Amino acid sequence: MKLLNQSIKHLSISILAIVTIWAIVFYFNMLNEIKSSIDEGLENYKRLIIQNAQQDSTILTKTYFDESFFAIQQINKQKALSVKDDYSDTVLYMQDADDTEPEAEPVRMLTTAFELNGKYYQLKVANSMVEEDDLVKELLYDIIWLYLSLILGIIFINNFVLKKLWKPFYDFLSQLKKYHLGKTEDLPKTKTKTKEFNDLQNVVTNLLAHTSQIYEHQKQFIENASHELQTPLAIATNKLELLIENGKLQNNQAQTIAEVMGIIERLVRLNKSLLLLTKIENKQFLNNQDVLINTVVKKNSSNLEEIAAFKKVKISVLETANLSTKMDPSLANVIVSNLLRNAIFHNIPNGNVHIEITNDTLKISNTGNNLKLDKNSIFNRFYKPNNASKGTGLGLAIVKAISDTYGFRVSYSYIDTLHCFLIKFPAN
Amino acid sequence: MKILVIEDEPQLLSNVKESLEKEKFLVETASDYHEAIDKLFIYEYDCILLDIMLPNGNGLQILSQLKAEEKSENVIIISAKDSLDDKLKGLELxxxxxxxxxxxxxxxxxxxxxxxxxxxxxGKNTLQIANATLDLRERTFIVNNQKISLNRKEFDILNYFSLNLNRLITKSALAEHVWGDHSDNADNFDFVYYQIKNLRKKLQSANADIEIESVYGIGYKLIKK
Incomplete structure (x- = not known):
C-alpha cells in the first residue's frame, strides 16, 4: 500500500473516531443547553401564571392542558409543602401542521406548587421540546457531511502537498530501481532539502559505492582465477599435442597420453562452465536485446542436424508463434544449445526430439531411457543420474542460472515416456 | 613469413613457437610490454600473436599504439579472458x-x-593441395576438375585439415572447431570418426592425392600421398 494511501487510511479511521466521540459529546451538551434554556422559560411562565391567577381566579379552574400549556389542580397543604420544583421530560398529545391527528410530542414539564389565598395548588407548565430523534438525525447528517469534507480535504492536501514533499524520494527510488550493479555508472542522486531524504541518499550512496567496489574486486578475482587456470591448462594440452606429434610413441604410451588429454579436456570444460555460471550469477551478461527464440532454435537445430542424423534422432520443430524476449543473445544460444544437445545425446536410436514454440513457452521433449529423472535435483550442479555421463554436470545448472537471471521458469516433467523441458518466458 | 608471439608465460610461449616453426614460420618472441613495443617498431611482421595481460602493460595498449602508428600487421589476440568487452575492444582496435x-x-x-x-x-579464396581444390567462397571441393559433394560439416573438417596440412589434429580439437565450444559429449568423438570415415571414402573414390591418416587413435593428419 502506498504511503499516501496509508496515511489517508489512518487519518480517516482516527478522524472517524474523533468525530464520533465529538458528536456524542456535542449532542448531550446541546441537549442540556436546550433544556436549561427551556427550564428558564418555564420558570418565567410559572411566575406569570401565579401573578395572573391573583387577578383572574378563572385561571385556577384550568385543570387540563389545552391551548395554554398549563394545568392547575388544587391539592392539600401537606402534599403541597412536599412539592419541590421538578423539571421532567414527558409527552403531551398535540397536533401540528404536519400531523393528521394529535400525537405524542415530547415536552418539558415543570411541576410545582403554590399557595393563593390560603389554598394550595399544583401547577404543571409545559413547553414543547426539540424532538430528540429529529435532532439525532439532523446531527448525524451534519456529521457525515463534516466527515466527508474532512476526508476530501485530507486527500486533496495529501495529493498536492505530500506528493510534492515526497517527490525527491520517489525520484530517488526510481533511479535506484534502474540502477544495475556494474552497469550503471552514475549513482542515484536527487536534490532535496529534507534531512531524512538526504540521510537516506548518503546511506544508499555509501552502500552502493562499497558494494560496487566489492563487485569490481570479485570480477577482477574471477578474471584472474580464469587466467591463472586457463594458462596452465593451455600449456598442458599443447605440450601433449607436441609430444604426440614429435615422438615415436608406442601405442600404449599414446593411449595413456590420450587419456591424460581427455582428463585435461574435462578440466577445461569444467573451468569454462564454472566461469560461465559465475558470470551469469554475477549478472555480467548485460548485452540485453530483443532475441527471437525461433531463430536461435532454428540455428541450433540446423547446427546439430548432422550429429542428430548420425545418432538416428529426428528433430521436429513446431512454431505456433514468434517468441521474442529481451536477453543476452549468447546466453539465449547457451540455453537452447544445452537443452537441445541434452535431448539429442540422451536419446535412443530412432528416437525423436520435438521442439514446440508458442508465444511465451519453449518446450523441448525427447524420447530416452524410461527412467524418470528427479525433477528437484536435475538442475543442481554436478547432478548426474548415472555416472556414465561424461558431461560436466553443469549444463542444466547453467540453463537454470540463465533462467533465474531473466525470470524465466524452467521445469522438467516426464510424460508418456517423454522427457520434457519447458521454459516459460515472462509475458511481454 | 615472420610472426611475433607476445606472451609472458614462457612455457606457453615455447609451445607456440615450436608449433609455428613446424609450419616453417620465422618466429620471434617477446615476453613483456617493453620488449614487444621495441620489436614491433623496429621490425616488420606478417602476423602478431598478442596476449592481453602482460607485465608492465596491456596488450590492448599495444594495439592502440599500432593503430596510432598506422602499422597494418595482422593481429590475433590470445587471451585467457573470455570477456566480450575485451573481444569487442580488441577487434575495434x-x-x-x-x-x-x-x-x-x-x-x-x-x-x-x-x-x-x-x-x-x-578476394580470391581457393586453396590448392595436390590435385584437390577447396573454394572457400563457393564452399565447393574439386578434385581433378570434378566437383565432389560434401556436406557442411565435411567441408568444415576438410578446410580445417587443409589449414593444418601434415599436422596432428586431435579429435577434441576437431569436435570443438566444427561443433563449437560447448561440445562436452563422448558421442562427439563417434560422430567425428563417422564423418572422417565418410570423408576418406569420398577422397578415395575421387582419386584425390591427399588422405586423412589416423594418429594413434588420438587424432588425424591430412597428408599428401
Missing amino acids: GADDYLTKPFHLAELNARVKAVLRRQKLN
Whole structure:
C-alpha cells in the first residue's frame, strides 16, 4: 500500500473516531443547553401564571392542558409543602401542521406548587421540546457531511502537498530501481532539502559505492582465477599435442597420453562452465536485446542436424508463434544449445526430439531411457543420474542460472515416456 | 613469413613457437610490454600473436599504439579472458581475430593461416593441395576438375585439415572447431570418426592425392600421398 494511501487510511479511521466521540459529546451538551434554556422559560411562565391567577381566579379552574400549556389542580397543604420544583421530560398529545391527528410530542414539564389565598395548588407548565430523534438525525447528517469534507480535504492536501514533499524520494527510488550493479555508472542522486531524504541518499550512496567496489574486486578475482587456470591448462594440452606429434610413441604410451588429454579436456570444460555460471550469477551478461527464440532454435537445430542424423534422432520443430524476449543473445544460444544437445545425446536410436514454440513457452521433449529423472535435483550442479555421463554436470545448472537471471521458469516433467523441458518466458 | 608471439608465460610461449616453426614460420618472441613495443617498431611482421595481460602493460595498449602508428600487421589476440568487452575492444582496435586460452595448437595454426590467407588472396579464396581444390567462397571441393559433394560439416573438417596440412589434429580439437565450444559429449568423438570415415571414402573414390591418416587413435593428419 502506498504511503499516501496509508496515511489517508489512518487519518480517516482516527478522524472517524474523533468525530464520533465529538458528536456524542456535542449532542448531550446541546441537549442540556436546550433544556436549561427551556427550564428558564418555564420558570418565567410559572411566575406569570401565579401573578395572573391573583387577578383572574378563572385561571385556577384550568385543570387540563389545552391551548395554554398549563394545568392547575388544587391539592392539600401537606402534599403541597412536599412539592419541590421538578423539571421532567414527558409527552403531551398535540397536533401540528404536519400531523393528521394529535400525537405524542415530547415536552418539558415543570411541576410545582403554590399557595393563593390560603389554598394550595399544583401547577404543571409545559413547553414543547426539540424532538430528540429529529435532532439525532439532523446531527448525524451534519456529521457525515463534516466527515466527508474532512476526508476530501485530507486527500486533496495529501495529493498536492505530500506528493510534492515526497517527490525527491520517489525520484530517488526510481533511479535506484534502474540502477544495475556494474552497469550503471552514475549513482542515484536527487536534490532535496529534507534531512531524512538526504540521510537516506548518503546511506544508499555509501552502500552502493562499497558494494560496487566489492563487485569490481570479485570480477577482477574471477578474471584472474580464469587466467591463472586457463594458462596452465593451455600449456598442458599443447605440450601433449607436441609430444604426440614429435615422438615415436608406442601405442600404449599414446593411449595413456590420450587419456591424460581427455582428463585435461574435462578440466577445461569444467573451468569454462564454472566461469560461465559465475558470470551469469554475477549478472555480467548485460548485452540485453530483443532475441527471437525461433531463430536461435532454428540455428541450433540446423547446427546439430548432422550429429542428430548420425545418432538416428529426428528433430521436429513446431512454431505456433514468434517468441521474442529481451536477453543476452549468447546466453539465449547457451540455453537452447544445452537443452537441445541434452535431448539429442540422451536419446535412443530412432528416437525423436520435438521442439514446440508458442508465444511465451519453449518446450523441448525427447524420447530416452524410461527412467524418470528427479525433477528437484536435475538442475543442481554436478547432478548426474548415472555416472556414465561424461558431461560436466553443469549444463542444466547453467540453463537454470540463465533462467533465474531473466525470470524465466524452467521445469522438467516426464510424460508418456517423454522427457520434457519447458521454459516459460515472462509475458511481454 | 615472420610472426611475433607476445606472451609472458614462457612455457606457453615455447609451445607456440615450436608449433609455428613446424609450419616453417620465422618466429620471434617477446615476453613483456617493453620488449614487444621495441620489436614491433623496429621490425616488420606478417602476423602478431598478442596476449592481453602482460607485465608492465596491456596488450590492448599495444594495439592502440599500432593503430596510432598506422602499422597494418595482422593481429590475433590470445587471451585467457573470455570477456566480450575485451573481444569487442580488441577487434575495434584493429585485431583480426580473438582466441581464448586454452586452445589447441591446430586451432591456433588454422587462425594464423586464415588471417595470412585473407591478406594474401585479396578476394580470391581457393586453396590448392595436390590435385584437390577447396573454394572457400563457393564452399565447393574439386578434385581433378570434378566437383565432389560434401556436406557442411565435411567441408568444415576438410578446410580445417587443409589449414593444418601434415599436422596432428586431435579429435577434441576437431569436435570443438566444427561443433563449437560447448561440445562436452563422448558421442562427439563417434560422430567425428563417422564423418572422417565418410570423408576418406569420398577422397578415395575421387582419386584425390591427399588422405586423412589416423594418429594413434588420438587424432588425424591430412597428408599428401
